[in-house]
Amino acid sequence: MAVQVRVPTVLRSATAGQSTVDAEGATVGEVLDQLGGRFPGLAGQLIGEDGELHRFVNVYLNDDDVRYLEKLATKVGDGDIVSILPAVAGGAV
């Protein structure tokens, strides 16, 4: 499946400044693995040693958080958009 992946500004140094990259895979995990292979700077930024998404990264398939779908096993379709989003958080303490 051919999908587009939206890369947040903080990770664009790893994709030569590209904000959107084309990728292939049957699942979200395969798409991210393929990206990590093409852009070594991305490998390790997205998926932890436990094989799950890092908690400071959110990944959406179109309008849905993949954590509430089937996580990295979520199937993708041709033309889908996978968005990588940094967790944006803080607090007064």
Place this chain on the structure above:
Amino acid sequence: MLSLERDAYLAMLSHALGAYPEEACGLLVGPVLAGPADEPGAGVARVVRAVRARNEAASARVYTVHPLDLLRADREAQQAGAELIGVYHSHTHTAAFPSPTDVAQAPDPSWHYVLVSLAAPEPVLRSYRIVDGKRTEEPVVLGIV
């Protein structure tokens, strides 16, 4: 230096006051940054819009920008030929200064971090760069410079 359109400035203050006692948060939209954005104080960044986000934490002490609101703001900015260039949030009872939590969780060294404090009778708005765990205040001006 951070240059705020007046509407963006007012939107942040009214959001902060309206969300009280919870922390308000949202995204800053501006033209695509040029130059070495990871250097504190590099150039002038212009905020053309402040986009409200839901605080997923729904708390008076912490905030988490709802990721779907981040996604929508990113798409809107992209369609307008702009970019997300930062985030704002309010501190309801403390100064407009990034807390250790804010510094530890700052997601992007190229971003601008705007704080709105409601601790004093008048709201106070300040902006910071946060790079490698170091916070640096930057001047804020209203309107286009």
